[in-house]
Amino acid sequence: MNAEAMSAAKSAVSFDRSLKSDLRIYWGFIRNGFLNMLAYRLRYVTGILTYLLLVSVQFFIWQGVYSDSVEGASINGYSLSEMITYVAVGWIARSFYHSNIDYEISDLVRTGQIGIYLIRPVNFQLMLIFNSMGESLFRIACFSWPIALTILFVFPVQLPASAAAFFMFCFSTLVGFVVLAQFNFLIGMLAFPLKSIQGVMRAKYFIIQLLSGLLLPLAFFPDWFRWIVEVLPFKLISYVPLQFYLGKVESSEVAEILLTQAAWIGILWFAGRYFWMRAFSRLTLQGG
């Protein structure tokens, strides 16, 4: 995402506008983004290539891992074919579900523009989440599908286990998006005491890759680490959707997963609200 598109998106969404004008603004945003994409055709190609390379490294590692074992054998419950699918689909989803909320908040704090949101009758949290949802939709429309096609063309990726599995995968990915967006909001709240959160965002980057299960399914973790990961919400971002995709979720488990998803969304929401209110009251006390 380039900076103009991001700031266009930032100013594009607010909740006091009517739906129609929202749509018009969105259309303008999509159209400009599209023109940008064309103008910067390089970025388009390099973006696809980046994901192809990310998946390639993983592909060869897994191929190497399975090459020593018997044909068709499974490791920790995954066959080679499943593992390749896990990695490929995981990265394809990664290409759109990530968000820049933390970066945006820190930018607002750094430039002092955060003050505007104190006086606007807009739910800051919701605004940012919906805003980045717009960006994610945009990425799907313009960016993720060619990545998906390229990856599906190059690597032997399995189809979803069933139509229902695919539906649950999509639904859970949406939940994963919301969880990540809310977590990013919390990270962004750190910008108030820390001023600059480059370092935290950097640390977050890898932690999320590991804890979300994007790099390794939970079954590959040692027990102590798996226990930590099970307790944390990050598995909802990548691991859980992929379990659905591969058809590894028993129907008896579905209810519990849905409950966990709902619970985490709620918890993160109230945590975000709490910290925003705290920052809010401090800011207004200091006069911005």
Next chain:
Amino acid sequence: MKAFRLYSAYFAQFLKSRLAYKGDFIASLIGTAFIGAGGLLFIVFLIDGESVKAIKGWTRSEVLFIYGYSLLATAIFSTLAPNLYNFADRYIIQGEFDRVLLRPLNSLCQVLFESFNLESLANIFVGLGVVLYAGGQLGITLSVIDVVWLLVSALSGAVILLSVFVFLCSLSFHWEDKVGIAPPFYNMINFGRYPLPIFNNLIQFVLSWVVPFGFVAFYPATHFLGREEFRAYCYGTPLMALACLMVASVGWQFGVSRYSSTGN
């Protein structure tokens, strides 16, 4: 020597401005170490010695050793790289390269030394720790020559990485674009963190002769791993670094002269 003193002054300058945000600096330091260590966790968890014993015959300690080795060169590189990462945007599109040309110094050195990613130095320690740990597991003992080789090859690896990205930056003098074609190459570095033979022939060829990231860690590390079949490549590392440096500086000069004839 004069140049060295001057560029250490540049470094000191940056240090001062970076420490203006102390909290973030410390968090960055830890965060960067996390990224380095995170890649290690992946390997440790994956090759657990029970369900997975090796990747295509490369044992856990060997894979760890190569990974740690790669952290050394990449840490040096990343320390100097931040301005290469956003070179086109900052220097060409926003026009800061004008200012660079107004000073009586080498333009590339100015670009490299105007901003550092100090946090990345954390990974030198992570890398050293891993090399020592994995080396211990493999029963490697270090002679003086080994230590010298470790130093020389880590520096060579950093030079190779720098050269590749300087070359890519020099393309943005010709091809105005905010991001350029560098991002996939940053991801290619990851290939150089694992034993080369796990990849297919095409990738192995590319990593040896086109974008020689195989020389960043894998080839020089085979010196310690006793894999005779890579000897020639292994000791060719400094030569490869020199060759890359030459290509990069020619590309850079060519780019600067282009900038001087087009503005931006």
Next chain:
Amino acid sequence: MSVIEVENLSKEFRVFSRREGVGGAFRDLFQREYRTLKAVDEISFSVEKGELLGYIGPNGAGKSTSIKMLTGILKPTGGKMEVLGYHPFRDRKAYTKHIGVVFGQRTQLWWDIAVIESFSLLSRIYEIPKDEYKERLGKLTEILDLKELLHTPVRKLSLGQRLRCDLASSLIHDPKVLFLDEPTIGLDAVAKDSMRSFLRTINRDFGVTIILTTHDLKEIEELCRRIIVIDHGHIIYDGDLKNIRKLPGMCKQVSVEFVAAAPLEELSSKFTTGVKFTQESERSVVVDYDPEKISTVELVKNVLTGYEIADLKITEPDIEEIVMKIYRDGVA
């Protein structure tokens, strides 16, 4: 002694013209259109030591391009130039030690650290001996009134303060020539005023030759004796600022207020060429006239005879108007 010699200096660019809209962007993917743009077209001039030269022109006239060539950033496509005996582009590294450059819109200081730190790093870049640096810093601090600012990070400075520091940083290595590109852009009246007096001091006391580009013609009027006006890559005026008023085609103006209703038609019939009457109100008339064709004395005499006059005012044209006119019509 001339410091800058420019002869038939030219710069051509090949520009990529983007097509409009979505369809155009698509077509740009496959075929790009280029056109050649002569940003600077065979200009020649010379600048003497100690001059304070105003280099002006409308946007896109070729001002920045010429400044960039003179400072060694851009390589000319044709012609010759020599500054302080150097070829700016070819001898860039040696040459830049002897010039100072300030871009008003961009700082050359390190953003997050105290101003003094930037200065001390610059002193090392330009290899200034310690004593000399101290002395010079002291002088600049005094003239530019920097004492309070030296220990503040650049990001906390106001625009005016920052520009003063930028100016000091461009003078720290004792340059012989100073190039200033829009040095007062965005400043308020007070800051602009003090900036001008700094420039005058630097020019007079340090003997620095100054080339100044700006859109603010008041500034030019106050500072420069000589101006060069450039448009469409050509120099359209080079000479004394005062003489620009005497250029052919530059009208003067007389406002006349009559006691009775203004006899417009009668007056018009009295003159044949070079005079234009415009009725301002019932009793007053504005007369634009070309001093080349009719002298002020003759004009006033003619207007005075036979009418009762309440008030009469002769106005010289504003420098801004003159330059606007030159931009618009060129020099006759």
